[in-house]
Amino acid sequence: MLDGSSPTIVAVATPPGKGAIAIVRASGPSVLELARRLVQTKSPLRRRVATYARIVDESGDLLDHGLAIFFEAPHSYTGEDMLELQIHGSPVVAREVVRAMLACGAALAEPGEFTRRAFFNGKMGLHAAAAVADLIDAQTRSAARAALANFDSGLAHEVRAVRSALATIVQELEGTIDFPDEVPEPDRGGLKERLAPIRGRLERLRRDGELGKIVREGLGVAIIGPPNAGKSSLLNALLGMQRAIVSEIPGTTRDTIEESVVVDGVPVRLIDTAGIRAHADRLEAQGIARTERALEGAAIALVVLDGSEPPGPGARQLLERTQGRPRIVFLNKADLGTDQAFAEEWPDAIAGSVRDAATLEKLRHAIASAGWNDERFDATRPHLASLYEFEAADAALAALARAGEALDAGEAIDFAATELAHAFSQLGHVSEQVAAEEIVTGIFSRFCIGK
Numbered sequence: 092m093l094d095g096s097s098p099t100i101v102a103v104a105t106p107p108g109k110g111a112i113a114i115v116r117a118s119g120p121s122v123l124e125l126a127r128r129l130v131q132t133k134s135p136l137r138r139r140v141a142t143y144a145r146i147v148d149e150s151g152d153l154l155d156h157g158l159a160i161f162f163e164a165p166h167s168y169t170g171e172d173m174l175e176l177q178i179h180g181s182p183v184v185a186r187e188v189v190r191a192m193l194a195c196g197a198a199l200a201e202p203g204e205f206t207r208r209a210f211f212n213g214k215m216g217l218h219a220a221a222a223v224a225d226l227i228d229a230q231t232r233s234a235a236r237a238a239l240a241n242f243d244s245g246l247a248h249e250v251r252a253v254r255s256a257l258a259t260i261v262q263e264l265e266g267t268i269d270f271p272d273e274v275p276e277p278d279r280g281g282l283k284e285r286l287a288p289i290r291g292r293l294e295r296l297r298r299d300g301e302l303g304k305i306v307r308e309g310l311g312v313a314i315i316g317p318p319n320a321g322k323s324s325l326l327n328a329l330l331g332m333q334r335a336i337v338s339e340i341p342g343t344t345r346d347t348i349e350e351s352v353v354v355d356g357v358p359v360r361l362i363d364t365a366g367i368r369a370h371a372d373r374l375e376a377q378g379i380a381r382t383e384r385a386l387e388g389a390a391i392a393l394v395v396l397d398g399s400e401p402p403g404p405g406a407r408q409l410l411e412r413t414q415g416r417p418r419i420v421f422l423n424k425a426d427l428g429t430d431q432a433f434a435e436e437w438p439d440a441i442a443g444s445v446r447d448a449a450t451l452e453k454l455r456h457a458i459a460s461a462g463w464n465d466e467r468f469d470a471t472r473p474h475l476a477s478l479y480e481f482e483a484a485d486a487a488l489a490a491l492a493r494a495g496e497a498l499d500a501g502e503a504i505d506f507a508a509t510e511l512a513h514a515f516s517q518l519g520h521v522s523e524q525v526a527a528e529e530i531v532t533g534i535f536s537r538f539c540i541g542k
């Protein structure tokens with residue numbers, strides 16, 4: 092917890108470089124003292140009122156004219172006294188103002204320190220703090236909306252409701268464990284029925300979290316296949332521009348090429364890769380190693396094969412390797428003919444050509460539905476967003492599953508009770524701010540200085 096002895100921090104809150112204005116802000120116990128020395132106004136500063144000011148350095152020399160706003164604790168972003176100076180957007184002037192504040196005893200803020208103080212002073216939860224970072228990082232409007240949905244305490248409310256349902260069951264079970272003669276053991280079938288909706292709500296939260304992640308980061312689609320199959324041609328066709336070099340020489344693409352595009356409303360990161368083949372030279376082999384990494388990291392494998400020829404061993408190997416994970420198989424070059432045995436062997440594959448608009452439409456649809464599963468993400472609903480929240484939800488779901496198994500196997504009721512209590516405590520990480528120090532540090536390390 093921060094107390095009155097924590098230093099007053101200062102930072103430029105606007106991005107580096109020239110602009111119309113720059114904002115320097117300070118937070119902490121000696122903000123008024125800083126204002127007294129560095130901010131000259133005709134009438135005294137009033138809370139939350141922008142006041143025209145001469146801003147001077149520690150020796151009284153003029154640095155700039157600007158606006159000063161004082162926020163009195165606890166009614167500020169950090170919950171401490173804060174001073175915001177809006178000055179002309181010159182990096183030199185902004186630097187000088189910060190330097191003058193340091194000369195008056197303030198300390199330079201660490202990245203994310205303002206928001207960290209807001210968190211420790213109870214101004215916002217960890218979930219909302221991470222949403223601030225997500226909003227700043229947002230690349231698209233939908234990502235920004237999804238971040239905004241996490242500003243309020245809606246997620247905590249939902250998780251608390253799930254926890255309270257769990258707590259009721261755990262208390263009942265503890266009753267029968269502690270007083271077996273007085274409290275009869277509940278009917279196991281009935282118990283499982285009561286656990287089902289709890290599980291359903293958690294799974295829904297998990298799924299929403301996954302969709303939110305796609306909105307923020309884009310759905311990773313790795314375009315993989317043997318050399319010359321038409322991977323780069325496909326990337327270009329989906330982007331609508333000649334981004335990657337296409338040639339009839341196998342092994343043209345050496346490095347992975349990543350581009351973002353919206354496919355049927357789904358933000359997608361398309362990754363074109365070097366064709367995979369066994370006998371590659373040293374340079375090509377390095378490219379293939381990158382292909383492997385791209386494939387590992389992607390949510391969906393888009394396997395491109397030359398469908399006009401019978402599949403070679405490389406194609407078969409790729410199909411085997413990607414079996415069991417989300418993937419789309421595309422048999423390209425149908426304008427040169429389609430190998431019938433091949434097409435029959437892979438009836439789910441999309442056969443066609445990157446040069447054909449209808450084929451591209453089918454591929455777009457396949458990519459979008461692989462990402463959304465035909466669900467629509469309601470970006471206004473609060474959802475799991477940070478890794479620690481996903482981990483907590485997964486741990487709770489796993490504990491619920493184990494509780495169900497213990498009940499089915501006819502084991503003593505204690506086993507189920509222990510698992511349910513574990514699920515309850517895990518969910519506390521999401522709703523009750525019982526996050527470990529490293530989680531807190533991890534979240535604030537994402538911030539820039541001045542936020």
Ligand SMILES: Nc1nc2c(ncn2[C@@H]2O[C@H](COP(=O)(O)OP(=O)(O)OP(=O)(O)O)[C@@H](O)[C@H]2O)c(=O)[nH]1
Pocket residue numbers: 316317318319320321322323324325336337338339340341342343344345364365366367423424425426427443444445446
């Ligand atoms: N006839 C026909 N040719 C195609 C089609 N798609 C791609 N090609 C041609 O196939 C050749 C290889 O295309 P690329 O897109 O460079 O293939 P790639 O899979 O990226 O190849 P590497 O980068 O070498 O792994 C080029 O000459 C393309 O013009 C198609 O649908 N029909």
Ligand SMILES: [Mg+2]
Pocket residue numbers: 322323324335336337343344364365366
């Ligand atoms: Mg290529």
